[in-house]
């Protein structure tokens with residue numbers, strides 16, 4: 276029988292330190308987790324990034340199907356029993372509920388990684404490999420009204436955050452935020468009527 280996959284979902288603005296934290300957790304946690312991120316797809320050359328930049332293709336035309344495919348890939352990995360350390364940004368308001376529904380048969384632990392705006396802008400400027408302004412846009416949008424199983428602040432040392440995350444994850448409780456979100460989504464009239 277396939278073991279129920281565990282998913283640790285780190286949610287934070289661009290440059291908040293998600294990858295850095297995910298790597299630290301992956302290095303210390305007592306079970307193997309696959310670190311999954313849009314960054315890996317982009318950096319592997321999967322997408323014809325340069326051609327999107329040049330304007331040969333319009334990203335807006337392909338964006339929704341790209342993310343839909345990414346979200347479905349999480350279900351595919353987890354269905355096969357793989358534990359995932361997911362770092363992701365919920366860029367669209369409906370994605371939290373959609374993902375909660377898609378991932379409802381898995382054990383999801385939802386973690387916020389907060390960072391001060393000034394520090395986000397400093398990191399984004401220093402690294403120079405992200406569109407300037409992404410971090411600020413995310414900062415103002417992505418955590419609004421969102422509930423989490425754990426909230427961390429990236430002003431703390433990454434080792435401390437990783438240790439705190441692992442310890443909170445080890446004593447996680449049900450219902451998790453994702454279980455609650457899936458329940459809420461199922462009880463909405465649009466879902467029950469199949470629309």
Ligand SMILES: Nc1ncnc2c1ncn2[C@@H]1O[C@H](COP(=O)(O)OP(=O)(O)OP(=O)(O)O)[C@@H](O)[C@H]1O
Pocket residue numbers: 287288289290291292293294295296314362398402405429430431432433
């Ligand atoms: N706690 C920290 N203190 C200082 N700098 C940090 C910290 N965590 C990460 N950084 C730096 O900030 C930059 C962004 O980090 P990282 O790639 O982990 O962020 P991210 O949230 O995964 O970004 P993105 O979503 O844009 O891929 C990197 O240059 C990293 O070295």
